[in-house]
Amino acid sequence: MTHISEIRTVGVPVTDQDRALAFYTGALGFELLMDAPLPQFGGRWIVVAPGGSSAGIALVPASESNPAGVDTRIRMASPDAKAAHQHYLTTGVDTDELLEWPGVPPMFSLHDPDGNRLYVSQA
Template sequence: MTDSTKGTRITELGRVAVPVSDQDRALDFYVGTLGFEKRADVPFGDGHRWIEVAPVGGATAISLVLPREGQSPGVETGVIFVSEDIDSDHAALLARGVDADPEVARWGAPVPPMFSFRDPDGNSFMIVQ
């Protein structure tokens, strides 16, 4: 049993909110370009829309949210995706016109091969193998 006096009852990372300027355009990018699955797209509150996407079979989702007042899209998300074949994914994203680093970075063990890419709003992500 967990001793609640020493911590919380948090069990997992469920989703990460990513600010986007156009939810339809973002949904098309994450599903159509990256190949993610759409897990939710529902209205809520006063004219808002809750959208969740995730890599197929992935446990953690991305919520595509409109920026809060005073905020804007185009952030360094700190989100790192994992690829089974980084070279193929890098080439595929470049071929689809995604704003990605021109090369896969390789610094040697224990640092995995990696590259960064940006969504249409300039939100940046990393992919590692």
């Protein structure tokens, strides 16, 4: 028996929570799920997610022990990775090359304003 039923939130360190919130909700089209003051944490507890997703990304204040500009290893899904890749290129999101290999879904990575890397692959 497991006592854990789901992955709910993954933290991504950011240097400016307002700038990160604007990027994730504006450029990526995520929904704001929570934005609450958390002074003991050095900022706010902000959670964003794609519409309908059961997992979200917490935009946590970066610190010396949790620096921004990391490879988050977060893999996100898109129904059409090629179209998503072209959209992000067109809108100025820092987007890497679209990778297409036989037998593997198309995928690419992108970077938020702090340089945190996230991945997108076709669902």
